[in-house]
Amino acid sequence: MFENLTTYDPYDVWAMPLFGKLKMDYNNGKLTSRPLLVMCYLADFLFPVLTRKALGCPRTISPHVLALHCLSKNGQFTSNECEDVLHLFEQMNVLERGCAWGLPFRWYSKHAVYSDKIPYITHTPYVMEALLQLTCDDTVSEKAEGMFLKTWSFMESLRVMFSDGQRLALSYSSEEEVRIVNNAQTYAAYAYAMHYAYGDPDHASRAEDRCRQLAAWVLSQQRDDGSWLYYADSKSGNFLDCFHSCFIIKNLSKAAELVPSMKTVLGDSLERAINFLDDYFLDKDKLLCRRFVNKVRRDLYRWDIYDQAEYLGILVDQGRVKEAVLFRESVSCKFSDGKNWWCRIDPLGRRWGKNFLRWGIMPFQYQSKRLDNLCKDVR
Template sequence: MKLAEKHFATTNELWSAVEKFCVWLDQSEGLSYDPYDVFGTRYGRWARRLYYRKHPLGVITTAPVILMEVVCPGLRALLVNKDRFPTADAQLSLAFLNLYEACQEQPNGNMSGHASEDRSPLSWLIKAKDLANDLLKQSVPGYSGFCWGYPFDWQHVNGLMLKGTPHITATPYCYEVFTRLFDLTGEKHYLEMAHSIAGFVFDDLKDTPTGNNAAASSYTPHDHSKVINASAYRAFVLFDAAQRFQEETYRAKAQKNLQFILQTQRPDGSWLYAIDSPPEAFIDHFHTCFVLKNLHKINCHLQSDEVKRAVQNGYEYYRKALFDGEDNPKTYAVAPRVEIVRLEMYNVAEAITLGILLRNDIPEAFALAKRLATRLITQYQLPSGHWVTRIYRGGIRHTVPFLRWPQSQLFLAVTNLLLALEQSERMANYNSNREDRYPIGAPCATSPVGRRPSQNELNKQSCK
């Protein structure tokens, strides 16, 4: 039976969760461990290489790392150091921009009892800008434009991705940071940085023809993989950049990546993680979210009925196959191996964000997002301010916070919902001519209000 929350989280409750998380984040100084950092050590790479080759010792050599992760994940402090992660910094920056925008939705003078000077609207913008500056320092040199990767070696089923290899699932979040900073501030240098990023995405990633006017994007500049969410991220960046910079060559390449995604959607609405790669022929939760959310963002530009149907069919499958009977996200539609994780919070984060993006087209998706966010802030936020990382079978809670997985995604998801609700409430209050009834609770010192949100504003918000 599916759980029915007595109420959905209010904006005041979401702001409170934000405040708690920000206290912890300030203390962390943006540094954290990572769920895959130990596997990036010499031993970890060797163990995973054996495992992926189906060597008899593969299970034995990876078992100690997995056991450590379940029983005492803090032991990694003896093996690796904390680090900065571009994906996390980008998502945190996007979250702060959400908070900056949410403050603009608040009426003049409406301040919560815990509001303080350092939580003014401008403070959120400053935090976002600081993280954007940090991203520039983390960019990988030697390519056609700004680009980002992991700060550790990553042994995967098809080989080794060395530390600092730029890839297409990290770089688009950075692109969104700079385009949004430009959209909000009008400062031209942010647009120039976004144009540089688009240059990397266009020039340095490879295309593998897959069908009629279709091509798969590579994951990095050094492979010819056919990972579907990689093409979705790339197509999103190139379609957006084509419109911003009037680059028709971007659009042509994006169209081929889009056709690859549409042509690989299966009759039931699902997508495999990758095609022509038997070890990667699985369907999982957050990669499905990546495909759906990027298709939705792409369609904000294209307004294509074909893309809209693909999203609707994909969401129907996703909702049916990737949630349990209590509306908790499942990691796999069909588990490829024995699963020891009962609830992966990364999946929760992506489910919330996806539901918010789809709220105008699939209202049930928004209801699910609000339900999951309510559980997140009431059941899984720890007294220290961060969230549980995952829950294993048997109820064991993993509470070591990893910024790249899933703390930054959860924070972004909560702020996505907060902004959507603040904007919706402003619209409702405007329509009812009762501006004096705005909810009080956001830590925003000053901000303008009192005008009707334009349809363009609402459409843009549903594409963030």
């Protein structure tokens, strides 16, 4: 039923043990891996689909792609389709006791190797939101609610990386981590907000308190210009990019909708953050969002659809309909031929990553659907 959601991914090649390890070694200063790494990178850049076929990379479906597909349907699934979605979420769940979701492949970071059985706070809330939507269908309502409630144990298993009684920062996953990720704290805040509004009433007080403390931590990391760095530190390798910035704004906004006391915590922080997006990321001539403000990572791509997807979502959230329609048209012309979509564009205008859904294409389609609904409402 969901074969069209099963696709290649930008990180398929780097999920292979050989190349993932090479990349990890290089990022940690082992330059002997560079020649083979460069060859692999160029093959991936020039022939992405052929390279994946040659390496035997499997096509996969990501839990949050399925979740966004489900949410974009806005409850228009049949009961049988709801059962199929729920069954897939069950299969994708990576916890024996509790429920949480991650990626369908290994993730080789600079610090650790994350298996495909590791749950992430940055992925699980998408499925939680889809499960809440599925509770509206009588056929699967009880089961969907049960799975949602079981995500509480995952939330409570996240390691505390900072706490002073007023502010709280949690781990990105169940693995050992050395740096605090700012946008991950907002996903945790939103997840706790959903539990406050729809979860076990016995957990409501703790969920509200944790939501507020997580938000307080994130606000303490906001810079004077309204922006956030990816990591909550000033170490080398930190960066400031568009779509992670949008994640922070989006998640805090959603959390505040569910937890009224959050609004006093946020103050004017989101307004300042949105102003920063408009002023520094949006190229007003091309009507596309830039990837970085302080770029420290080098690659061969100029534009990324994930930035466009999340900025479009901010425009929709703000009710900026005319701007959103013009922006969507600009993005569609550059990233799509009317039938297929690509997730990146290089400096020469060459499009890359045909129908690689997870990396921004599905999020863009979801936000586009939200814009369609908003346009109907304002007519």
